[in-house]
Amino acid sequence: MQVNSLTDLFIHSLSDIYSAEKQLSRALLKLSREASNSELSDAFKKHYEETQGQIERIDQLVEAEPEMKIKRMKCHAMEGLIDEANEVIDATEKGSVRDAALIAAAQKVEHYEIASYGTLCTLASQLGLKNAQKLLSATLDEEKTTDSLLTQIATSTINQKAEVE
Template sequence: MTVKTLNDLFIHDLSDIYSAEKQITRALPKMARAATDEKLIAAFNQHLEETRGQIERLDEIVEVTPELKIRRMKCHALEGLVEEAQEIIDSVEKGEVRDQGLIGAAQKVEHYEIATYGTLYALATKLGYTKAAELLAETLNEEKQTDQKLTDVAESITVAS
């Protein structure tokens, strides 16, 4: 996709995060199965439900803004972050150390999402997509809350030295 205007950039980033969210819905169940800490498993499962809602919000943005069409593309950044999480699952024995590694991998994803949703919110505001901006702000807030929840879980896990 050639990006020449702010609207093109908005569509590109919206399409990219749509792909990212779809990848996250496939990765979170694997991460939950690989974790041992009950709070972490619950956090992954809760975020899976939130992610499904975020995909619905992205669909709603397209519905309420007919001039926007999400393009089929693959979010390569998320693909790499998911691969990193899989490496942790494959190379770290199940237990507290793996759980901490999974939290780190999940927070990398959260930070990518926070950056992307922040950019999308700013672009939607600038382009006058008021309803889209409201929906993006809601998702941005959820992503920040999930990041904090992961930090809280990481701090609660004790690792034997």
């Protein structure tokens, strides 16, 4: 996609994160199955549900803004982050070490999403897209909450157990 304006950049970035969310929704259920800690598994399931809602928000945004047409593209960054998570699964036995590694992989994803949604919020604001900014900001808040939850799970139990395994 040729990017010649701020609007083009917004559409490109929105298309990229849309692809990222679709890829992530497929990966989260696998992460949930691969986690041995039930709290972590439940956090991945919860984020799967949130991700479905985040995809719906992007759909709402596109429906409300007729000039915003998402382009078909693949988010290569998310593809790489998911590949890294799969490598972690292949390289570890089920247990606390794998759980710690899954959290690390998931937080890389969250940080990518936080950066992406933060940029999209700024672009939407600058373009005067108030509804889009509101929808994207809600998703940004969810991503930050998920990141904090993963940190809490890691530091409260999993990392300590992984250290002694």
